[in-house]
Amino acid sequence: MGLSISDIAKLAGVSHSTVSRVLNDAPIRISAQKREQIIQIAQRMNYIPNRSAQALKTGRHGRIAVIAYDITDAFAVECVSAVETILSGSPYHALWMSCAHADKKETDPLNLLTEVAQSVDGIIIILADNYLTDTAILKFWAATHLPLVTVIRRVSGDVISSVTIDNEYGTTILMEYLLKLGHEQIAFCYCNPPNQSASGRYEVYQQIVKSKHLPVDLLQVPVDGTASNGYSAGMKLLNTPKKPTAIIGFDDLTAIGVIKACFDMGVKVPAEVSVAAFDNIRMAEISSPSLTTVSTDYSELAQMAIDELNNQINQPNLSNYIAKHHISKPALITRQSTAIPKSKV
Amino acid sequence: MGLSISDIAKLAGVSHSTVSRVLNDAPIRISAQKREQIIQIAQRMNYIPNRSAQALKTGRHGRIAVIAYDITDAFAVECVSAVETILSGSPYHALWMSCAHADKKETDPLNLLTEVAQSVDGIIIILADNYLTDTAILKFWAATHLPLVTVIRRVSGDVISSVTIDNEYGTTILMEYLLKLGHEQIAFCYCNPPNQSASGRYEVYQQIVKSKHLPVDLLQVPVDGTASNGYSAGMKLLNTPKKPTAIIGFDDLTAIGVIKACFDMGVKVPAEVSVAAFDNIRMAEISSPSLTTVSTDYSELAQMAIDELNNQINQPNLSNYIAKHHISKPALITRQSTAIPKSKV
DNA sequence: CTGAAAGCGCTAACAC
DNA sequence: GTGTTAGCGCTTTCAG
Secondary structure (H helix, E strand, O other): OOOOHHHHHHHHOOOHHHHHHHHOOOOOOOOHHHHHHHHHHHHHOOOOOOHHHHHHHHOOOOEEEEEEOOOOOHHHHHHHHHHHHHHOOOOOEEEEEEOOOHHHHOOOOHHHHHHHHOOOOEEEEEOOOOOOOHHHHHHHHHHHOOOEEEEOOOOOOOOOEEEEEOHHHHHHHHHHHHHHHOOOOEEEEEEOOOOHHHHHHHHHHHHHHHHOOOOOOOOEEEEOOOHHHHHHHHHHHHOOOOOOOEEEEOOHHHHHHHHHHHHHHOOOOOOOOEEEEEEOOHHHHHOOOOOEEEEOOHHHHHHHHHHHHHHHHOOOOHHHOOOOEEEEOOEEEOOOOOOOOHHHO | OOOOHHHHHHHHOOOHHHHHHHHOOOOOOOOHHHHHHHHHHHHHOOOOOOHHHHHHHHOOOOEEEEEEOOOOOHHHHHHHHHHHHHHOOOOOEEEEEEOOOHHHHOOOOHHHHHHHHOOOOEEEEEOOOOOOOHHHHHHHHHHHOOOEEEEOOOOOOOOOEEEEEOHHHHHHHHHHHHHHHOOOOEEEEEEOOOOHHHHHHHHHHHHHHHHOOOOOOOOEEEEOOOHHHHHHHHHHHHOOOOOOOEEEEOOHHHHHHHHHHHHHHOOOOOOOOEEEEEEOOHHHHHOOOOOEEEEOOHHHHHHHHHHHHHHHHOOOOHHHOOOOEEEEOOEEEOOOOOOOOHHHO
16 A cells, blocks of 8 residues: 555654644644645655545545446436536546446446445436336435435435426427427337336327327337437338428437438438437537437536535435425527428428 | 444344455355355345445455546547446446546646545546646656556556557558549648647658658648537638548547538538548447548457556556557448549549 | 544454 | 454544
């Protein structure tokens, strides 16, 4: 092990507790020269405090775990990145772990959580529907009562605090926009298996379409959230007798797959078909054409999660904490991929 | 703090060391019934070992830090993801930290490294040119002699082991491919400030272009590695009197920006201009058109980094370890964005 | 203002 | 086979 506090205590001719006090800016006055000398020695010797020892002693870690189900997922990246930005202005360090391969390491995905449980002051869980079941999260919480908040997902039972997106609002503004442009044949690419966000969006879409008496049948295509599935969904839709004039992807990646299908089929976007989606991942802006999408306020999402976590960290007793549920409102960003339908120009 | 080893020792009526032995599968025989009983109690009580205490005692952490300069960077994501995949088959857990905001937290970017130094068994540094200087890394290494390997980057001084890409080879196969298609006006979008990968690629491009006596002047456009800069570079190139027939981006994102410029200007890719790049980030496959690119073997890259790290971890004395430099060979992936130039069809 | 001492939870060497 | 003990590096109470 590296240099310890008592090593530098010896060099300075003081006790190790004095060194500790100096290095931690303890609220106790220490003679200026000793202080100076100790700091100098610590710097010169490249002293690095042993976090394990500190944590063992104090019970505090100065770290927040960010658990994302897959770092490769563009949406997760936006969330993680936003969390990191907010956290960088706090006394905490972000520490992220992915559970994409949790299944490989242990049979129980709960192990990832327990692995990290004793190294952090709080946990933010992003997505992870498919890997971490509600039951697992609830069990973990019951066992630890560690500050915990789920992002984008709300665990059943109302015990775990959450931050989610107002998908009802998001879907409504998108639909209103498309209807106003004059679209009547609006397809929705759903995902299979569904997740909470996708379901919420799909349900509202269905309601609106029904209430306006628009054709809804055969315009639903199951996809599983990758661009290649969006691609095949797009291919199917373009080969339908009643071709839709607008296609909504339940997320941006799906829509980008649809755009690629259009490109390969020589169907012009948005001249012949409009495409829109949800999330506003970075790619949405730089795709050709750029994508109209319901944008998540990642910064707000992250701020809500960290505020909630801080709140929990400051609770004296978390075991009877009443979960809070925060909801972030998205906004519509119109770009190149949507326009007035050909028939109405 | 949670349940400790001695809590469950009490419940089982044994000493805490017996519990420790059982839970760690120590190479000592313990009576079957006690073993059984201890394991049962630990499970029932949801015992979670305190990693800080274990680490403090043993000096081992079971963790590898992966430091990426920005999780938002698609290339970094591919590297991180590959590292995580490899690591998931090892006894180590990945723990990643980004230094994108390191400047915000402390003046010295070295602090991120020191922060993590005492919590891991080894460190993988991905990119981070702009944030962590060579000097900082060298200083850190001198202070800790912690297992350390840089990916994509080679620290000057030949003390730090590295894993890099054979950019000379990659650029050569790409240029040969374009020349074979019949291109003679090949532009290269460089970045400013340059990084090691970009410089390596650019130099080889220059050499080849000169040796073939192709026009090289005014075809270099500085960009800084974001799609929007690729976009403006593309715009400039398309407005040149001698329009290039092929444009190479020093990375995929730049090329995707170029493609977008072409889209907005109504210039058909690849019919009127071919576009190609380096890295093969995920977006390259799903862009419209999909992008011809020199693909990094991320899996190999990650394996090399972890093998090197493991090797260092098993060294008795790292302070006079001789750095090893591993080089991964890329491969050309041809997709929709390149074709025979219009004039030669 | 500063030192001595206890102890966080754990592992491992040493007794028996 | 199992218990006792020391101590990893640190913070913090208690003396002085």
